[in-house]
Amino acid sequence: MSSPTSTIVQCLSTAPSNNEKKVLAVPGGINPALVKMEYAVRGPIVQRAEQITEQLNKKDESSSLPFDQVIYCNIGNPQSVGQQPVTFLRQVLSILVCPSLISADPSPFPSDVVGRAKDILAHSHGIGAYTASPGLPFIRDQIVKAITSRDNGIPASSDKIFLTNGASDAVKAVLQLLIRSPNDGIMIPIPQYPLYSATLTSISGAQVPYFLDEDAVKDQWSLDIDELQRSYDDAKEKGIDVRALVVINPGNPTGHVLSRDQVHGIVRFCERNNVLIMADEVYQTNVFKPSEFISFKRAVVEVGSNVELASFHSVSKGVLGECGIRAGYVEIHNMDEETRQMLYKVVSVNLCSNVLGQAAVSIMMNPPQPGDPSYELYSKEVGDIFNGLQRKSQKLSQALNTFEGVTCNTSQGAMYLFPRITVPEKAIEEAKKQGLSAPDVLYCMEMLEETGICTVPGSGFGQKEGTYHFRTTFLPPEDQMDGVVEQMRSFHHNFLQKYS
Ligand SMILES: Cc1ncc(COP(=O)(O)O)c(C=O)c1O
Structure with missing residues (x-):
């Protein structure tokens, strides 16, 4: 007599594997609203960037690329491009994850960190x-x-x-x-x-x-x-x-x-x-x-x-x-x-x-307050991040405004610039020929392939008809910003030449 387990295994191995027996993998099998849904900040350009990153990680394939890293300027994800976590926050979270740290002697943390974690636990x-x-x-x-x-x-x-x-x-x-x-x-x-x-x-x-x-x-x-x-x-x-x-x-x-x-x-x-x-x-x-x-x-x-x-x-x-x-x-x-x-x-x-x-x-x-043991470090860390963001936004917007046919807002806040680009007629035709949804997709895809800089086409956010943009963050570390600016500048120049 066969055991229940062997019967299940037998049933599974003889189950029909053709697509007709599938629920989702048939035409119209997935909620059409979800099929229609688009989410540009994680769209095809990011997927290509991830492929390139994998290629760069494999030494034998990376030599064919004209850059040695992908710089992700596509999404407001500061810690993915090198921003360090704020110490106070992570210290408190560390104790919450491992409450036995409260009784560590000597304590690895300032007293206000321990106090804050105790409060949340209580x-x-x-x-x-x-x-x-x-x-x-x-x-x-x-x-x-x-x-x-x-x-x-x-x-x-x-x-x-x-x-x-x-x-x-x-x-x-x-x-x-x-x-x-x-x-x-x-x-x-x-x-x-x-x-x-x-x-x-x-x-x-x-x-x-x-x-x-x-x-x-x-x-x-x-x-x-x-x-x-x-x-x-x-x-x-x-x-x-x-x-x-x-x-x-x-x-x-x-x-x-x-x-x-x-x-x-x-x-x-x-x-x-x-x-x-x-x-x-x-x-x-x-x-x-x-x-x-x-x-x-x-x-x-x-x-x-x-x-x-x-x-x-x-x-x-x-x-x-x-x-x-x-x-x-x-x-x-x-x-x-x-x-x-x-x-x-x-x-x-x-x-x-x-x-x-x-x-x-x-x-x-409820961050550390003046007089708290963590206040000085906390203020320095958040001040440095804030001031760095402001400097980087100014540097990038000023540079973009010097590119031929580009106008860029000066950022008053948030983490992004949204420069308007003039796309030559031939590039518009090329985008159509490649079946791309908009000419700025061609622009961002070529920028990625040539420089490793990943941005998002303006069409992913919506824009007035006949205008083209891309969105870039100004999050990469300050010591990379000059490089980003120069790579964008030379890519933009080449793009205009190529399609003029
Ligand atoms: C305008 C805006 N709203 C909401 C969000 C989502 O934020 P959260 O990470 O808190 O879900 C973002 C993320 O980039 C955003 O830019």
């Missing part, structure tokens, strides 16, 4: 246990304190804060609440960070684009209220129910920072048109002087508006750059209790966000 069951769905109350209280101080005393409340695995999950949760049918639309900036277009495609919501004004004389890439109204009215005419407006401030990919008047104007627009505001503020601490960050929460209260607001923040950006830890939060404001309960239910499906990430948010919102 208010949780450690990083291995689920927390309440929206996150640990103790950490939500710290967020409340920090945003109250950021917003000049405007109160916040911990039951309006939901910790998530990165801002991305919070954005998706709010979009899920908003989209009821394909006729529901969300206003998104063009150019935009593709989290919004991709999520909307995946949940079959309508994208309602509004254009940022690259040609504004004084305030490049600013947001114009007349353009918001045009976009809203166009969508209404097409029968779309406009539910929300996404504003990314500071902007990705544009690096633009909204003035107080602009933020107030947007709040009034949303109130007039009964549209919820989704304020993506993940770059709120990446703001270069003289620009100033004004939160939408503050603006809504200053204007005395009852418009509904969801604002997002993250540990991935700022000066911590802890993208891999996957932590962020959303604050909701002016929302009904029933809506709040629904958001609670949606985030509860994930049980809770990762607890190490929650601890990272706690440190972002």
Whole structure:
């Protein structure tokens, strides 16, 4: 008699292997909304960059390449291009991962690190246990304190804060609440960070684009209220129910920072048109002087508006750059209790966000204070990162502006530059011939193949028809920036020659 195991093995080995018996690997077998979804910052150019990186790692194949490393300027992922983690944050997390370090004698850590870790452990069951769905109350209280101080005393409340695995999950949760049918639309900036277009495609919501004004004389890439109204009215005419407006401030990919008047104007627009505001503020601490960050929460209260607001923040950006830890939060404001309960239910499906990430948010919102043993080192580290980013952004934008046919915004904040390029007619034809989706894909692909610099074509973010751009970060280490600039310059020159 055969054993149960041998019967299973026999069944498996005789199971039909043709595609007709597969669920996903048949035509139309995958959710068409997901097939349609695009996400340029991880698109074909990045995939090619990863192939080249593998090639460079194999010594015998690397000699055929004209460079010895791929420089990833495609994504705001600071630690992947050499930014060092901030010591205080990692020391606290180390103890949370290994609590026995608390009793190490002598202690490898300053006393405030140990104190902070003890506090988090005392208010949780450690990083291995689920927390309440929206996150640990103790950490939500710290967020409340920090945003109250950021917003000049405007109160916040911990039951309006939901910790998530990165801002991305919070954005998706709010979009899920908003989209009821394909006729529901969300206003998104063009150019935009593709989290919004991709999520909307995946949940079959309508994208309602509004254009940022690259040609504004004084305030490049600013947001114009007349353009918001045009976009809203166009969508209404097409029968779309406009539910929300996404504003990314500071902007990705544009690096633009909204003035107080602009933020107030947007709040009034949303109130007039009964549209919820989704304020993506993940770059709120990446703001270069003289620009100033004004939160939408503050603006809504200053204007005395009852418009509904969801604002997002993250540990991935700022000066911590802890993208891999996957932590962020959303604050909701002016929302009904029933809506709040629904958001609670949606985030509860994930049980809770990762607890190490929650601890990272706690440190972002409550860093060492003057007089604390870690204060000096913390201030030096974050100051060096911030000042380095500002210097690198200036160096790269100034250089790009000297390239033939290129105009580049000076970054007021965030981590990106979005230069406009003039693409010769022959290059446009070549892109068509190769079946590429846009001429700037050809530009970025050739830049990668010739220099190893990985950027993202402007078409991945949306742009005005007939204009071409690419997005680059200014994150590579300072000692590599001169090289990056010179490689980009010589590539650009050769590209124009080749296709002129
Ligand atoms: C504008 C914007 N929003 C959200 C995110 C996602 O952030 P997180 O890593 O917190 O999910 C990014 C990441 O680059 C971003 O640029």
